[in-house]
Amino acid sequence: MADRLVLAPDYLLPDYLGPDGGADERVVGYSEGRIPDADVLDRVGFFVPAYIEHPNAEWMAKMPLLEVVQLPTVGFDSVLAHLPAGVTLCNAAGVHEQSTAELTVGLIITRWRGLDRSARDMPAGTWDHRRGRSLQEAQVLVIGTGGVGTAIASSLEPFGCRIQKVARTRRDDIAGREELPGLLPTADVVIVALPLTGETLGLVDDQFLSAMQDGALLVNVARGQVAVTADVLAHTGRLEFALDVTDPEPLPQDHPLWSAPGVFISPHIGGDTDAFPRLARRLIGHQVQRWRTGEQLVNVVGVG
Amino acid sequence: MADRLVLAPDYLLPDYLGPDGGADERVVGYSEGRIPDADVLDRVGFFVPAYIEHPNAEWMAKMPLLEVVQLPTVGFDSVLAHLPAGVTLCNAAGVHEQSTAELTVGLIITRWRGLDRSARDMPAGTWDHRRGRSLQEAQVLVIGTGGVGTAIASSLEPFGCRIQKVARTRRDDIAGREELPGLLPTADVVIVALPLTGETLGLVDDQFLSAMQDGALLVNVARGQVAVTADVLAHTGRLEFALDVTDPEPLPQDHPLWSAPGVFISPHIGGDTDAFPRLARRLIGHQVQRWRTGEQLVNVVGVG
Numbered sequence: 059m060a061d062r063l064v065l066a067p068d069y070l071l072p073d074y075l076g077p078d079g080g081a082d083e084r085v086v087g088y089s090e091g092r093i094p095d096a097d098v099l100d101r102v103g104f105f106v107p108a109y110i111e112h113p114n115a116e117w118m119a120k121m122p123l124l125e126v127v128q129l130p131t132v133g134f135d136s137v138l139a140h141l142p143a144g145v146t147l148c149n150a151a152g153v154h155e156q157s158t159a160e161l162t163v164g165l166i167i168t169r170w171r172g173l174d175r176s177a178r179d180m181p182a183g184t185w186d187h188r189r190g191r192s193l194q195e196a197q198v199l200v201i202g203t204g205g206v207g208t209a210i211a212s213s214l215e216p217f218g219c220r221i222q223k224v225a226r227t228r229r230d231d232i233a234g235r236e237e238l239p240g241l242l243p244t245a246d247v248v249i250v251a252l253p254l255t256g257e258t259l260g261l262v263d264d265q266f267l268s269a270m271q272d273g274a275l276l277v278n279v280a281r282g283q284v285a286v287t288a289d290v291l292a293h294t295g296r297l298e299f300a301l302d303v304t305d306p307e308p309l310p311q312d313h314p315l316w317s318a319p320g321v322f323i324s325p326h327i328g329g330d331t332d333a334f335p336r337l338a339r340r341l342i343g344h345q346v347q348r349w350r351t352g353e354q355l356v357n358v359v360g361v362g
Numbered sequence: 363m364a365d366r367l368v369l370a371p372d373y374l375l376p377d378y379l380g381p382d383g384g385a386d387e388r389v390v391g392y393s394e395g396r397i398p399d400a401d402v403l404d405r406v407g408f409f410v411p412a413y414i415e416h417p418n419a420e421w422m423a424k425m426p427l428l429e430v431v432q433l434p435t436v437g438f439d440s441v442l443a444h445l446p447a448g449v450t451l452c453n454a455a456g457v458h459e460q461s462t463a464e465l466t467v468g469l470i471i472t473r474w475r476g477l478d479r480s481a482r483d484m485p486a487g488t489w490d491h492r493r494g495r496s497l498q499e500a501q502v503l504v505i506g507t508g509g510v511g512t513a514i515a516s517s518l519e520p521f522g523c524r525i526q527k528v529a530r531t532r533r534d535d536i537a538g539r540e541e542l543p544g545l546l547p548t549a550d551v552v553i554v555a556l557p558l559t560g561e562t563l564g565l566v567d568d569q570f571l572s573a574m575q576d577g578a579l580l581v582n583v584a585r586g587q588v589a590v591t592a593d594v595l596a597h598t599g600r601l602e603f604a605l606d607v608t609d610p611e612p613l614p615q616d617h618p619l620w621s622a623p624g625v626f627i628s629p630h631i632g633g634d635t636d637a638f639p640r641l642a643r644r645l646i647g648h649q650v651q652r653w654r655t656g657e658q659l660v661n662v663v664g665v666g
Contacts, residue, residue, distance in 0.1 A: 212520050
């Protein structure tokens with residue numbers, strides 16, 4: 059293993075190499091889109107595919123000595139088909155979640171304090187003071203208890219709201235999905251933080267939205283297709299929406315959602331902050347060290 | 363004391379009366395701007411002046427039986443001159459702070475995730491994805507350790523930033539004001555949460571701003587005059603600003619601050635949320651009960 063190479067995107071070279079990035083000749087960077095020469099691929103033992111949809115996953119077929127694939131993303135479905143036998147697949151759990159939680163808190167405050175209106179008032183120099191809505195004592199439903207949902211609930215903790223988490227199955231103080239009909243009418247904010255699966259596709263439909271009380275806020279930081287866009291549109295005016303994801307995406311310029319009342323849209327920026335490359339480089343550095351010293355890897359999501 | 367009246371603005375009638383608000387005939391509501399009849403004033407023992415600048419503080423001179431003045435605000439300077447001898451003055455500490463902390467977190471996320479730009483992109487249907495900046499591992503200075511500064515620091519806790527509090531005098535892990543020249547160059551965010559006093563007037567001047575590093579964000583949720591507007595303007599472009607307060611205020615329509623690069627302005631909405639009347643009514647209710655039963659009042663800030 060001593061002479062096997064680490065192959066990673068230039069901007070994700072592992073952190074332990076230090077700021078100059080070139081101290082370890084067994085680490086090779088690549089520019090996304092440019093496949094390295096065969097004499098490099100022949101020696102790769104640890105591979106970091108490109109962000110975000112792993113377009114270079116097929117490079118793995120040309121790496122006879124490959125042992126570990128460390129993704130820069132949480133999602134890994136698109137890589138599984140390319141994973142050679144015996145290769146360990148790790149994801150980047152812990153790298154993106156807090157950025158999405160931050161955005162979620164920002165989206166709620168933006169809507170409830172009218173910061174979106176203030177932003178649009180600025181070019182005309184309009185000072186329009188209005189009373190806002192506070193998270194204090196608000197009833198908040200967080201649907202999804204994976205990394206993102208958990209980070210969202212923790213980030214809301216100091217704001218004095220009442221947080222009810224909802225998971226697929228009931229456990230401890232977490233409600234089960236089947237309790238949603240009873241919980242939705244009580245919520246001031248409903249946050250959707252679920253992966254897109256066959257089960258969650260279209261979860262936020264007319265029935266779901268009809269159960270929410272007038273004036274409540276739905277926040278979607280999951281995937282656009284978890285909500286039915288036509289049903290969202292039908293409830294604008296009665297409900298408020300803060301959507302970081304839409305269906306379709308990007309949202310076409312002439313889509314009615316852009317101008318629907320009480321809707322705020324951000325362009326799918328959930329996990330994408332400057333923290334991503336920093337935390338990803340750190341994770342990759344630790345994983346490379348574990349691999350080289352024979353320690354157990356973290357974030358293992360599959361073996362080919 | 364049994365027959366002395368409680369006089370409070372209609373919308374701040376104490377909570378313990380229950381939802382119908384009329385169970386206790388010794389509690390009298392007033393519409394702001396309309397002075398009650400003398401036979402009411404003659405019997406007032408507990409008075410809640412009007413929000414926000416207490417324009418009816420002079421009513422106190424006509425209340426011979428007055429014992430307690432409960433303000434709906436934290437600030438109490440403007441009432442002191444009118445306070446009759448022997449009357450106890452209480453403020454509303456705890457009622458507004460968390461709303462301002464919420465806004466502060468929202469302002470940082472708005473600037474760092476470009477939610478203000480997204481809001482302005484919406485009318486044209488522009489989907490403009492850009493990488494944002496995360497609070498994770500960011501260095502945050504909170505200047506002011508009163509109720510608001512403390513609430514801000516607590517609210518930022520789960521976001522994984524490094525928080526340094528700054529007070530007038532150094533104590534424990536709180537830095538002293540004299541350490542600012544060394545701290546300002548290290549900060550990614552500087553939050554000003556100080557009362558306006560002779561000492562803090564113009565604190566954020568050219569020297570202060572010059573000490574901040576390129577791209578850092580100054581958040582002012584204190585009072586406009588804590589910053590020197592001309593100096594703020596001179597540093598736009600190099601620094602970012604999120605200002606809930608300005609000098610002058612309201613900011614005139616043609617003021618250059620509205621269109622300066624990297625500046626976000628909200629119209630002094632810091633403490634003003636729906637939580638205010640709710641928490642104020644609850645505080646007033648508790649205080650009236652304490653007063654009637656001879657218990658010690660809380661939030662006492664002076665005696666006339």
